[in-house]
Amino acid sequence: MAETKINASQTTITASDIGAARAATVLPTASADNVGDIVQFIGSSGSQIKFDVVDSDLTPDNPTVSVDVSKLSGLTLGDSGSLMVSYEVSENNEYIAVVDNGEDTIQSDGFGTPEEAYASVGIVFSATPAFAEVSYSAETYTNGYFYKCTESSGLYSWVQTDVQPAPSGLPDQTGQSGKFLTTDGSSASWSDKPLVNNAIGTQEISVGGVHNGYYKNDYEKATAAGTSSEAFYEGVAVGYNSKARGRAGIAIGTNSYTGSNWIGYGVAIGYNSVADVNPSVAIGYNSKSYSSANTVIGNNITCNGMRSIVLYVSTDTSNSVIIPNTVRDKFIVGFQGNYYEMLDGTDGTIPEARLADTTNAAAGQVLTLDSNLNAVWTTPSGGGASSATATLAVNDWSSNTQIVNVTGVTASNNVIVAAAPASQADYTSAGILCTAQGAGTLTFTCTTTPSSAITVNVLII
Numbered sequence: 001m002a003e004t005k006i007n008a009s010q011t012t013i014t015a016s017d018i019g020a021a022r023a024a025t026v027l028p029t030a031s032a033d034n035v036g037d038i039v040q041f042i043g044s045s046g047s048q049i050k051f052d053v054v055d056s057d058l059t060p061d062n063p064t065v066s067v068d069v070s071k072l073s074g075l076t077l078g079d080s081g082s083l084m085v086s087y088e089v090s091e092n093n094e095y096i097a098v099v100d101n102g103e104d105t106i107q108s109d110g111f112g113t114p115e116e117a118y119a120s121v122g123i124v125f126s127a128t129p130a131f132a133e134v135s136y137s138a139e140t141y142t143n144g145y146f147y148k149c150t151e152s153s154g155l156y157s158w159v160q161t162d163v164q165p166a167p168s169g170l171p172d173q174t175g176q177s178g179k180f181l182t183t184d185g186s187s188a189s190w191s192d193k194p195l196v197n198n199a200i201g202t203q204e205i206s207v208g209g210v211h212n213g214y215y216k217n218d219y220e221k222a223t224a225a226g227t228s229s230e231a232f233y234e235g236v237a238v239g240y241n242s243k244a245r246g247r248a249g250i251a252i253g254t255n256s257y258t259g260s261n262w263i264g265y266g267v268a269i270g271y272n273s274v275a276d277v278n279p280s281v282a283i284g285y286n287s288k289s290y291s292s293a294n295t296v297i298g299n300n301i302t303c304n305g306m307r308s309i310v311l312y313v314s315t316d317t318s319n320s321v322i323i324p325n326t327v328r329d330k331f332i333v334g335f336q337g338n339y340y341e342m343l344d345g346t347d348g349t350i351p352e353a354r355l356a357d358t359t360n361a362a363a364g365q366v367l368t369l370d371s372n373l374n375a376v377w378t379t380p381s382g383g384g385a386s387s388a389t390a391t392l393a394v395n396d397w398s399s400n401t402q403i404v405n406v407t408g409v410t411a412s413n414n415v416i417v418a419a420a421p422a423s424q425a426d427y428t429s430a431g432i433l434c435t436a437q438g439a440g441t442l443t444f445t446c447t448t449t450p451s452s453a454i455t456v457n458v459l460i461i
Helices: 015-020 114-120 421-429
Strands: 022-024 038-041 046-056 065-067 080-089 095-100 105-107 123-125 131-141 146-152 155-160 180-183 188-191 223-225 236-238 250-252 267-269 281-283 287-289 295-298 301-303 309-313 321-323 330-335 338-344 366-369 375-378 386-392 401-405 415-419 433-438 441-445 454-460
Touching: 046 065, 046 155, 065 131, 080 114, 095 114, 114 123, 131 155, 281 287, 287 295, 295 301, 301 309, 321 338, 386 401, 415 421, 415 433, 421 454
Parallel strands: 022 038, 223 236, 236 250, 250 267, 267 281, 281 295, 287 301, 295 309, 301 321, 309 330
Antiparallel strands: 038 146, 046 131, 065 123, 080 095, 080 131, 095 105, 146 155, 180 188, 330 338, 366 375, 386 454, 401 441, 415 454, 433 441
């Protein structure tokens, strides 16, 4: 497995650290090269001698070292101490390793290189010194535990992390289908319910039954989360006193409920929202539907009608409205205590009250909506739109520019200019544009002077 490195000050390793950790039967020598490494020790629990180079002729860049103790025959190692390691050159130009523990000394045979001489007595350096002081101490490691290489005051060591090996096994799984694993801190066991007194509500969650601390086997696949919440067959209730009654109801919010008559498929979202008869939807504060197939969105709106879509805006209960049960198959909008039937749902037509009488419309009037959303003809405050024509004469072009007089044009009003149909081709081919306006004038430019007069239509708004 690949190595992982973590922050040297980190005391607990994560799941990703564990996944990237490597296993070792013998922990490598702690050094600057492996600070932050995570290793799971899988050797025999007990003491292991740790070796470090504390001084050498390569100081300050001391090499790292690994030592095979079995090859140090003739030397006795205690719990801690140091070895003086060096090499000599014989008369035959062979290298001889010398290891001294302060009481006894051993020497290798002669070899062609210092590395071969050191290796023959079980010592391997990352860089070959002529001499080195190698300290050692006994460290205790436990099988299955994770260790991190750390540094303190120039000394390197493997430190056991906060992560410990997993329990050796699960409780007997026979007959435990669909149950959840839990623990009391010392032993694992199986549980029927996954959550008890959790942050979602002040009472336990019941999955497959009714909330409120009791369970009914005849209502399955329900989920309730929140104090005094209730959910029945395939329903979901989330929030204080939320109740999803009837089949597959969804109630989200304080005092929200669906299906008080046990009729299902309602959706109620919001404080005091009600979707009482299937399959209705009520969304918003005090948004309520008491008949079937309604979609009610807004605040302080109650719909007793049927098969309607209602959009309503109100800032407080004094502007609430109640739509009677005689209203059906409508698209309804409302605001602050008033509501209007915008479309007839049976054939998609606009009610006559919404249409404007065109017989009394005057020239220049525009169609607007009054406060009751009826369409009416009104005269704009500026007197309405007007039109005019202008002619761009052939001989009036000067440096591809021509200014014409147009009554009603100002420097700031809105003007729409287009070529008359008979002049459209010449207007386009000459690259003519209206580029400026002033008091009673329009300025035109062209890329090519046209060979004939151009008529333009002007709409002044």
